[in-house]
Amino acid sequence: MQSENSGFFCSIQVDSKNCVSNAVWVDARARMSYTYFGDAVYFDTTYSQNENMAPVAAFTGVNHHGDTVVFGCALILDRTESSYGWIFETWLAAMDRRLPFSFTTDEGKGMAAAVAKVFPQCFHRLCRWRILSRCKKKLTDVYTRFPGFHDELKRCINGCDTVPVFDMFWGSILDKYGLRDDTWLQSLYEIRHKWVPAYLTSSFFAELSLTHRVETVSRFHRNNFSARVSLSTFINRFEQHMDSLYANEAQKDIISFPLEQLLKTNTVLEKQAASIYTRSAFETFQAELIEALQHFAIKVQDGPYMKYCVERDGNPPTRHTILYSVAEEKAWCECCRFAFSAIPCRHVLRVFVLAGVIMIPEPCTTKRWTKKAKTGPELIGLNVGNESGSANDVASRYNDLVHDAMKCAEKGAVSAGAFRFAKEVLRKAFMEIKGLGEKLNTNDMHSAVANR
Template sequence: MIMELEPLTMGNEVIEFDMVGLGDDAVDDIQHQSVDEVEEEDGGDGEVEENHFLLNFYDPRSSHNSISGQVYTPQGDTNLEPYESMEFESEEAAKAFYNSYARRVGFSTRVSMSRRSRRDGAIIQRSFVCAKEGFRVDKDKPVRSDVRVKRPRAETRVGCKAMLVVKIQDSGRWVVSAFVREHNHELVPPDKVHCLRSHRHVSGSAKSLIDTLQGAGIGPSGIMSALIKEYGGISNVGFTERDCRNYMRSSRQRTLGGDTQHLLDYLRNKQTENSAFFYAVQGDEDQCMSNIFWADAKARANYTYFGDTVTFDTTYRSNRYRLPFAPFTGVNHHGQPVLFGCALLVNESEASFLWLFKTWLMAMSERPPVSITTDHDRVICLAVNQVFPETRHRFCKWHIFKEFQEKLSHVLSEHPNFEVELHKCVNLTESVEEFESCWLSLLNRYHLGDHEWLQAVYNDRRQWVPAYLRDAFFAEMSITQRSDSINSYFDGYINASTTLQLFVKQYEKALESRYEKEVKADYDSINNAPALKTPSPMEKQVAELYSRKLFLKFQEELVETLTFMATKVEDEGAITTYRVAKYGENHKSLHC
């Protein structure tokens, strides 16, 4: 409910009402309260960001105050609790003090109501409250009962009464006129308090370090690891990885300026030259910070031949702004990476990925792939599930192993054999049962059964462990190696220091190089007959049909079959059962 009331006047004071963000009960309460309770300052769930400056306030109980009334500055008294008649030199000092107190106790704060002077409009009273004060208006509630909200916001307000009210004095100082200590909810322990919104603050020194590491090509996860080490723990960093990502994105937007215009001009020219060239911009093209997607005629043609399986990767940061360059790639008939389109993303929100996947699908004639490989990312996963509901979605195993190195660095340093055993467990187990047994044994041996991140990736095992993916096509040359299509298409042409203006030229060079390699592989397949290793007619036939690269892979598998023996184990008339096993490995036999 939103109400607009005419300003009330009382003497030289004006009372302003702004009920946005308050529940109906709160509005009724305010209408019946005294005119001292006034303006809702932030109108919603927004909480005050902590300001870091010296907290100066007057303590009438202290013997250190001079007779002239100079402002008292406590040195090292971090346990002081607010009390009525406490004085501050400014409204900002009062806000910072209450927020500092809240951090120590374990709750988040926000600015609530204010009272203004009719004479000059200046604020003469402020109310700072617990972030769980009041009750939220359900803005997510649909107008019709048959409309379902896709992602309703979590309820954060529970009517907490904890608050601090300060009023300005004739002297210019601010005095506490009311203080409520009690909360009606559990407080946050010290090791979690840095997650509270009003205590999450990217300091100037942290921004400098983020800018430096970002310019060196390091991503948010790596930057947070460096910050945690620099500050001696996540609680000392003072913000979360999401805050780090948000700062990096806003930094990109500020720095980018009009450089995207070079790319847009290039795309318009390419479309003028060839009508099959496809490009799209999210929002208005005049907005320099829009997300951009494009696919040339060859990329679209490639997809018709090789589009059964697709790799989408956002970790290839292409320029000095750390703007995510996101190529769609696949594998051609020579096992070479082939391009299906590219994007430059200003941000990595769910809305951005939804727009990108829908746009890419439109450019590919609305034909979704059989399988898609992406980063191990929750937001990307949500977008894939919505746009490609029938596509088999796999997380890139190579990226997950990189996460292992970050999340389990302490285990790797203490147990050098752990990583080798982990790779064997994931890559060399041939059945689901064998993997499950091996994984459980590994966790028990290294006492990692309660590790939160390991439990999370285990829950996602059907999307990255090879034993669960044998029924889907991903065009990999082997189950253990990293897919060649990820990132490598532009290796040697684009790096963290590449500007957008240079990016266009390097992009063209990469396309030319990849095309030349494909032509060379075609020539070799046509003019160089491979050497046969068996008298099998099948091998000879395949040698005439397959490209050289894929024939060599087939030949390797064909020769490998010669090491397998089939032994009859049961004969029941029309049904005969054989045991098939590699020589010397009867314990891994199959019955067929």
């Protein structure tokens, strides 16, 4: 069962007894956000941690301010591979089959199989925060006996930005707490390339830093769902929650700060970053730049791809190798920070300072973190084709126009003046389209008669 109007998409799967088994719904704003920020998607199933929670999962992402955005919701009454497959397939169809670069989920065989089937080109990552919280349950005895264990484990996972450093730290934790034979930790290590940041350098995850935790909908669940709340009330509240997320984003879009309040160094790099990035992205850049200035860099190889070594305080674990190409205006670092944030890391910035680069090279900036993230063509992600994507049918034309109207609404809502202007322009456009439509309908009828 499927319905689609005013940009709102809803699809319900029923079982053999005609009872609802799963559902997916996406509103026009979620679709719009996805066109800008759909590069990294998180399938949030925090409801499954608590049996009193409504079985509502959310497709979420991160906007240019580093805040959570919702790309759609799913009701999951049947948690099997085929159900997850149906939910992913249905949601992807609602998003014009535009794939994200990375797709993050909880662990689970059914989930993994469904992701592999529907998102074969995406990098499938497992949520490390969920894995960390599961560690508490699996290693209760260790957590009770050693209160510092959790922080140490968290530092190992989130604080190591290269593979050798992570492996060394992980091994030292196993030895220190006598956990070499623990089968749970062994199984986590076997799948480390799926969840440990140091191993995740081949895709993009839209996290501003390694400790940036994308907020889940669990707090909303806790505050808004109980046995006395019906599912329809819950869903209405969820829509209101989404309204507040959009309002918060719109508010942040129009707030600006004087440069002198923001700057902490005397570099052109920082000034330029403050002018292009959103506040949150700038703060990440600034922290990396300040760290960069605490590092020491040396060129170890010349040529088209110059090689540098960067380290802090002569400390070998902080040593990183960077390749820099002047011709391509690009730099590559072995750390995982760029994969997570797409903001130049401290090591690359140190090389820029040493090489006299005063402006961030364009290939090193990503529009999705800038103040202009929501302008221009919104084609983030891989478009794998849409069978009904041409403008040859009413539904496609309708969706296309709803998308444009949403953009007008977004820009027109930022101030009272913009609102009045948008209203007037839309009124005129409506009158013209209406007049033109009547004329075109008449012409179509005449040509149909003439063709008989």
